[in-house]
Amino acid sequence: MVQRTVEEALVLLRKRLCDPDFIFSAFSDSPDSNYSKLKFIVSSSVTEACNNSLLLLGPRGCGKIAVLDLVLEDLLKEYPDMITVIKLNGLLHCDDNCALKEIARQLCMEHELMFSKMASSDDNSQFMIAMLRECGLAHKTVVFILDEFDLFAQGKQRLLYSLLDAMQSVSSQAVVIGVSCRLVYRRFNEITDKLTDSDSTFSNFVRFLFSAVSCIDSRSGYMTIENFKSALLTIQRQPKLDCLKDCSILELYIMVCMKRLEVKEQASYNFNSVMKEYKNIHDSFQTSDNYSRNVCLRAFEHLLDRQLIEFADRGHNQFIEFRSVKLLISPAELHQGLKSNRSCPVSYPSETNGIMKVNSAAKG
């Protein structure tokens, strides 16, 4: 019985955490919030029948779109049948033809018209301008939301020009809202307003909460500090260190060899030089891990797969052995990785440390 109620509570919590509108509705009350500012600007152009353009700037995941959605939702309730919202996303519609088609499609949907997939881009563009004029005459506002605005502002920007041209004409009544996480080179002085939100990690924080909520034990049904701790662990992963922990002894050897080559300040090195170094280590330290070249080559490929090392050149038709490589981890990370590796023998870290010390001494 308890379990069922706990489950219901969990579902509710998860629903809320996954719903940005709910999260940001908390901010809608305060008068000087972004919500109020935004609402004022958009509603003024609805009531005063003027054109407007805005650019919302802020780091990724700070809730720009969520606040905007809240504003529009409220305005749609306040002024029913007076606002048409067209949503575009730079990731999907940065191609001009595609964007015009999508605008035409959404306009048709909104006004219950037949949308023709076959219409040419020119047709769509004319349709859009005609619709803007009609809406203006009927005192209806069209709100264009351009998410990932920086992607629209690349290339010829035909879409932006045609939109803003249409807005220049007296009869139209439109608001263009660009949303971006990066500063765009602003060629359009119409786009003036700038709203920045300081809470950059908001989405990350929500994600963390979600992770913590998912840790709740469904039998007890209480959130404990442990839930948060384990959630923190899953969110703040260090992928390179995890990778290092999983490496086999041979793979660690190869990385230590590369490290040694870097300490020697060899400008560039490849698998062959690593193998030479590997032999050197074996000769001077008499380790038991001496494997044939083929086995080492495969371990080398594993490291490439794990992205702990990477090719430094772009030679495509060369063989792996001859392409120069580089380590993608810092010496400190490697050292920590050697220490934390599960299968690493106890003496190993100190030994490699010794190797490195010997080397730097020789250098000095």
Place this chain on the structure above:
Amino acid sequence: MSKEEIPQVTRRTTRFSSSHTPNADESDTKSINLPPLTLRDLAFREEEPLTFDGLVSSLPGRRNEILEVLRLLGPVNSPVSPLFVYGGESTGKTSTILQVFRHLNRPFVYSSCRTCYNARQLFENILNQLLLHRKSEINGYSSAKKCEKPADFVNLLKESLVGVVDGLKGSKKLEGRVNGSMVYLIFDSLELVRDWDKCSTILPLLFKLHDILKFPDVGLIFISSSSLDTYHSDTGFVDPIPVYFPDYTEEGLRQIFMRNQSNSKLQSAFLDLVLKSFCRVTRRLDELSTALTPLYKKYCEPLDDLDVIPNEEIKRKLFSCIQPHIGPALNEIFRVTTQQSVEDEITYNAKRKKSMMKFGNDFSDDIGFHMSTSAKYLLISAFLASRNPATLDASFFDSTGGSSNQRKKRKGSEKSRDLKEASEQELFMKGPGTFPLERLLAIFQCIASSEEYELEKDEEDPQETTGLGGDFGENNLMSDILLQVSSLCNANFITKGGTCPLEGSTRYRSTVSEDLALKVARSLKFPLSKYLYRR
């Protein structure tokens, strides 16, 4: 040895193999009359969902990961943030996720970016599954919707998701057969998308899909073999929740190898012997299982009765039998070899009284494949052309057939030694050089003719025959050299390099190692080292 088997087969066969791979052997395809797909096909078609215990025992060593995934997926019909499942190769990511869905019996759509090799394939595959569309002869094996652009995909996806979720919510028939009305989209092998043409738009789209759709009844699961920090992106995105699958521990590996064994005691004794040393080289399950399977066969060979429960004495006996094989197997670990060649090597090694962990235990003259004599000569010529500097060709291949290099060896001043070191370093770094086809043919003529010369002393001076198509035409070695060259290229002994910007002709490069070249030369009794420029 039981390799941890990916248990997706049951479902894949019902939904995919039948539709995606039209069976060529089937004489009358019309007789295949599959029932139309229903919403139920979105989950595993099984009467009894997998129990939790069954789930955990079917995936040894993955208990923590299973629990984490289950926790994040949450109770039925609860929204979920996008998950990013990552970990090394063959750590059971895909099988764990699919088995978890078999346990939960919730509807999902699985598509792998490996089989769907571009954006269009991926989009259409997902839509086909959601629209319960099956490619068949009737529809000309076409997809349900044509969809190339991300914009169209998002619209169609939204539409079909609404349809599916409404269907799941509305239908009373599905009650108890499929759990919940949420659909999960699983994207496997996501790391491959990075190499696609338009990856700079597809990847951010996939990662932001949840935000773009704004549809609470869909869950996204990404499976990737590389971690999130390797997905560089221009536009950036809010990271999905990471779920890490570490490599199997030695204990986990042991449990996996112990599965489905007829004689577990024997297997365990065997693993005691080998697993630790093999784990030092790699912990990847796929590689270990290919290496250990033949070794286990070898281990069992002395036994008459495979069901015997081994006591200490038998174990000791078996150990002494297997011991000489472990070392070579360790160094063979990743090569697919015939049993014969391993055995040859072992006997050979025994003869030479070599210690087991020695480098380069392949001294046998057997090159392991058959090749015509002229192809062998060509191979050697290509090797020489790649190793020797072109300027020295004249001195190597004069009329006396390479005796002149004795002269050079006398120099040994300090300066030349420095030079020697530098050039050695260069060979190390640069690899084999390139050469034009003409040079290859010239060298080939020289070495083939000098060989002739030595075999038949009465033949005329070979230098006269160096011109292409001279009186060499009657020699059967020359039969169709260009054809041979192209077949060597196809066999990847010679690769075509880039064209030389000045001359405009294609340049070639030999890929054979020195060991192999020496072996080939030995099989021809050709004195390769005499012609090789030693720096």
